[in-house]
Every structure is written in C-alpha cells, then in structure tokens.
Amino acid sequence: MTDFGPKLLGFLCEHCAYTGANKAGFNRIQYPPNMRNIKVMCSGRVDPTFILDAFRKGIDGILVAGCHPGECHYERGNYKTMRRIALLKNMLQQLGIEPERLRLEWIAADEGDKFAAVVEEMVNEIKQLGPNPVKGGE
C-alpha cells in the first residue's frame, strides 16, 4: 500500500469485542476496511510490548477492545487493560507518538453497531493525524 490508509490494528477479546465485530457482519453494517483484527482470549492478554511493536513497525492506529467493566469473562482482565492503556498512552507521548493513535473501547458481544462506529471514527481521526511518525525508521 503506497498511500496512507490509514492502517489500523485491532486487538479484540474473543468473548465480547470479537463477537461484537461479528455481529456487525451479521447485520451487514458497513464500515471502512482499514482495520485488521487480532483475536485474543481476553483484552488482558494484550501485552504493552505488542502495541509498542506495532507502532514501531508503522501501524497508524491501534484499537484495544474488551468486555465492559464488570463483565469480563475472566473476572478482571479488562481492569488490567484499563490501567495499562492509561499508562501506555502517557508513554507514547514521550516517544513522540500521538496518544490518540491508541484507543481503548468496551464493546459487548451484541454491540455490532458500536464496533462499526468506533472503526469509522478512528479512521477519520487518524486520517487527520496523518501517518505514524515512526514509519520508515527503527
């Protein structure tokens, strides 16, 4: 891809967010094709190094989506995620990456419309921000 997409990556928890994304499919809700998803069992599985690695490799925007607080299939994974992403956003700023490129959302299994809306919003926002400043460098 030579033009700036933007290229987005989504970490979706299997039980809620991934199923929510499927629901958007069942309802044929249309949204931009910029995001590629990696399924994880729990948003708590998302190691901060995954996110840093993805930004380092030039991904323009990352969504981490899990179950609503109180509804995590594994009791507390999403609380870990909440704290991690907050800290990570701070760190990204220090590294010269706009913290808006990283987004945390709670998407339930039946919230297909929310998933589609979030992707659409992210695509527009990150288009405004421009390509990942790290692109092309190590």
Next chain:
Amino acid sequence: MDPKIGLYIFGYEEISDKIDMETIKEFVKELPNVEVVAEHKRACNKDGAESIEEDIKAGKVDRVVLVGCSSKTYRELVKKIAEDTELNRRLFEHVNIREQCALVHKDEEKATEKAKDLVKMGVAKARLLTPLEDEKITVKPASLVIGGGVAGMQAALDLGNQGFKTYLVEREQELGGRAYSLSMTYPTTNCGICCIHDCKNCILTPKTDEVYLNDNIEVITSSEVAEVTGNVGDYKVKIKDKDESIREIEVGAIIVATGSKTFDPNKIPVYGYECEDVVTSLDLEEMITSQRKTGGKLLRPSDGKVPKTISFIQCVGSRDINQGNPYCSLVCCTYAIGQAMELKKMYPDSNVIIHYIDLRGPYRGFEEFYKEAQEMGVIFVRGRVSSVEKVGDKLLVRAEDTIDGDPTEVRADMVVLSVGQEPNDGTESLSKMLHKPLDIDNFFKELNLQFLPEDRTGIFIAGCAQGPRGIRYSIADGKVAAEYAANLMREGASVVDTIAIVNEDVCGGCRTCEVVCPYDAINMRKEDEGKLISEVITAACRGCGICGSTCPAGAISMVQFTDEQIFAQIGALAGEV
C-alpha cells in the same frame, strides 16, 4: 522441521461475491511454508473436511488454516478433523473473512486487500503453532449441592440415583426451601407440596423423605459453606454448622441451588407493612396453612375479626427502579390470583381486590386461571397504589384506577403485598468463593448452555439462584445441573485449550503471575537453591492470558496465543513475511 501449512478457504457465495478468491489463492501460494491451497464451498459439508483429512494423512500438511466465516462453526470441524487424523487440535488456525470482511466492506478491491492481510496474519501465526497433548483431569465422583430447596433436592436425587455420593448442604433446619412453606402451588390451588400424591403436578416435585432415604445423599442441615479451594474435579469445601464447627469434604463438582429471598417491604414504608394487618404473600401463606391445620378461619391479625375487604398490591419491589428492583419477578401475578381465589372461596361475600400494573402469566393456563378468578368475583383494578395508611381500624389504600380514570380509595381490612424475589443472603460471598460471576441484578449468571462444553469450573447453577422462576422450572434446572455434573464425573474434564505454559529457563520467580491470576492457578515451586519457579495448576487455569501479558520476563505464555505468534501476526500486517 519446517511446518507444512495447508490453507483451506470456504468461500461460499457471500464471501466469494465480494472477495476475489483467485487473488487470495495466488497470493497465499507464494507465502513461505504454504504447501496446499484449496477452496471449498461450505465448512459444514463433508467434502471439505474429507479433502483436508486426506492431505493430512498423506503427510502433505501438518498445520491447517481454515478461512471462512465466524469461528464457532469451525470448532466442530477442527474437532472432527483432529479426531479422524490424530493431528493435534492446537495446530489449527482460523481466519474470519466473512463477518469481519466480506459482509461489512462495500469496496471489493479493498475487501480483497484486507482479506489478503488477514490470511497472511493467519499463516504467520500457523507457522508457530505447537502441539500440546490433551491432559484429562480426573473428577472425583462426589458432588456438593448447596441449597436444599426444590432445585437442590431434585439435583441431589438425580445424582444420588445415578450412584454418585452427594452432599446436600442446607442453611436452615429443614429441607424444602420456600416451596415447602407454601399452602398452594399453581395451578392446583388447593394443595401444597407435601400432599396428595395423585395430583399430577405434585408427582413432579421432589419429596424430602426420598432425599433422606437415598443411600448416596448425605443431608447436612443448619450448615453453610465457609470456604472453597481447589479446581474442577478436586474441590475441598469447608462446611460450618450452627455451632461453628468445621467439616471438610472433597468433591468433583458443585451445584449452586441457593434460591432467592423475597423483597423486604419495609423498604417501601408507604405500603404500611408496619401495620399488623398489612402482610406479605408469604405471611398469608403461613396464615392459610395454619388455618387449614387448626380448622379455624383466616382472621385479621390485629383483632381476630373476619376480613371483609382485602386488597392485594402487585409488583412490590419489582419493576420499581426507585425503591426496588427493575426486573419482573415472574410468579407474583400467578400466585396473587391463586391466593385471591382462595380467600374468595373462604369468604364468598368478601371484596377481594387486586391492584395491578400489568398482569403477567408466562405459562399456558394462566389466562384460564385469570378468567376463573374474574368469574369468581375477584376485582381487578389497574393502577399503582400510592399509599396504605391505618385509619381507625381500617387500612386506607389510595390507588389509581386507570380504566375509570380517577383515583380511588379502598377501606380494606387487610392488605397483601405481593413481594418480588431478590438474590438470597450470602450470594455475593458465595460468588467470590466459587469464582462464579453475578449478573447486573446480583443473581448468579445464568448457565449459558452454548458455552457449557467449555466450562472449566465444574460448578453449575440451578433454580432461583439465577433469577426468579416458578417451581416447575427450578426443578427442571436442578435436573439439568445434575446431568452436567454427572457427565463431568463420568468423563472427566480436559484442560482448557489456551492453557498457560511456563518457560522455566526464563522464569525469574518474581511471583507477579501468582498475584495477578484471578483463579489462584499459579503455584510457586521452590527449587534447591531457594529459587522459585512458576508452575501452572492446569486444572485451575482458565486460559485468560493475564499472567502472560504481565510477566516481565516473558516466561509465561498461552498455547495458541504466544507472544511469538502475536508478534508474527503484527509483523505480517506491517509488511514483513
């Protein structure tokens, strides 16, 4: 040895209409380690499975990537192929290009580009998949049923009858729960549970004497569960009796049948429960039962006079976001009509009034029951009650009458509050002890029968502990829970697919994983020099991955979701091979 990846696309119309299959196939063929690329119509047809099995058996392929629609359809396919070919089921990866691609993106070219990326990521992960032999967890052939109401009793009977040792622990002195204190059940309004055995509905309810006579059931009354440790197949439970002495039992499965309690009407002071003649539906049941036993009449609590006007107030504590609970308690309309008819039979000249908001009868037969009550002369007034006040020796009930359109007042001799159901006392602490979640109303989350095969807790919930329901359905719940517990005890459990694995060479013994695990599934093993090494208790691990992402050394990871696999997926997306 390099992995040999076979990629199989199930591209029936809704996928192949949007995504260019030829482009995908050509693209994938060029990726390293891909030996076979094939397209089939539907995953649910046999031909696809058969051709994949042939490729595996011929040694062409030892890693499989299935590309098609959303994952649940493919679980059975993977299971079948793994069984038939003996290829370890953890060597299969699935890529969704339908619900998350073909169906949601208008532009065919862009959808195809996205599908290429998704498939590339799937292949990158598949290269790094490793097999893991399935460990069977033995399940002790004994169960604990917490709660001796009708659901718990039925579960215990079913298990006991199948030869399993069953402990039935009940907080009160008597078995039977709330159902056994009722004077009537719907629709046979003139008998209770401990009753005439020729009533066809009563034959369905479990009897306490059957429970006591069953050799395999040990009934422990006036006792509570104090502590639970262990995991599926091997639970150690401490039971505390009223004298605080503790007894420990070991079981393989647990059934929670702790029921519900009724709403406390003191929370709505305007309904006047402090007045002697204002009673709850359960109070009324007690009055009717004792009146039957003594042969006397049902009389006003305050002065022993015959009540001439009785008002029932529906939805007390239910459908009430201000002072009660938002949900409907399902059974109150039915039982109130039953009680109203009972009173009308007792005192045919009395005025029996039901103040309701909506009349809800979830089961067939309710309409006929309601009609019967109307024909008997029970008066139904639609509208909310604003207050009940003692005026002289009467109770002044102020209510709406939406059909007439005017507010109305009733000078009643007695008022019956149809109280709703709430989670029982101790639900929260039991939920924490068992790691079983509660829902938004603080009832135990309902058994989702779709996910039951994946259940790694060996703990099943039955009856009103999951939320209000009638007697018949609580009993059915007890049967279902017993069936699952019995299966578990017979067949054992298997470790979860995405179990945590420790790389002992890298583990620094920092104990972070032990602290973050919600299921106490990590044990620190002491080595000779005093070093600690993390060890996963495979039967307790539920495969969430929280330890994996918290480990500072990268020593612990999840099968099928290792750090390397996820980094490979990220790399594939970013343009690496």
